Amino acid sequence: MGIKQKVLYRVYLLIKIVDFPLFDLLRVRLVQALLGKRSKNLLFRANIVFHGFENIVLGDDVSINHGCFVSGQGGLTIGDYVAIGHNTSIITTEHTFADAGTPIKYQPVEKRPVSIGSNVWIGANVTILGGVSIANNTIVAAGAVVTKSVEKEFTIIGGVPAKFIKDFSGSASVHAN
Numbered sequence: 001m002g003i004k005q006k007v008l009y010r011v012y013l014l015i016k017i018v019d020f021p022l023f024d025l026l027r028v029r030l031v032q033a034l035l036g037k038r039s040k041n042l043l044f045r046a047n048i049v050f051h052g053f054e055n056i057v058l059g060d061d062v063s064i065n066h067g068c069f070v071s072g073q074g075g076l077t078i079g080d081y082v083a084i085g086h087n088t089s090i091i092t093t094e095h096t097f098a099d100a101g102t103p104i105k106y107q108p109v110e111k112r113p114v115s116i117g118s119n120v121w122i123g124a125n126v127t128i129l130g131g132v133s134i135a136n137n138t139i140v141a142a143g144a145v146v147t148k149s150v151e152k153e154f155t156i157i158g159g160v161p162a163k164f165i166k167d168f169s170g171s172a173s174v175h176a177n
Contacts, residue, residue: 079118
């Protein structure tokens, strides 16, 4: 990360806690500058923590709600028309644990990319672990822990760990309970 990016990131950290619409726009401009791409129609609410901007690719019309943790160190791609609910964590790294003589805390970290397709709705309090791909047109129910990829479109998943709940028609109106 160059000096300009470090300064921009520090400015982002200073304003990330302010929950006011004008600061939503300022956060978007800062993130666009850090990513080096001007995706259209973005919304970043307060208290979003980003790590590893250099490995994040955002599509257009992406909204990330309050209190999310977004890791890009292992690589993160988010498609178009994606809504990410409050307090969601997207994690692209994990500790290894192959050496029994070394505490896990001190073992190497493995980078594992995450790919989120287009037209995806991720509910509140979801955790998406590294190595996961989520197909286009997927709904992830609130509170889910996504440990495996979702390959089939028009699918609703949920639970801990997340599992198939049901299919939905792309033309049907879907409402969460």
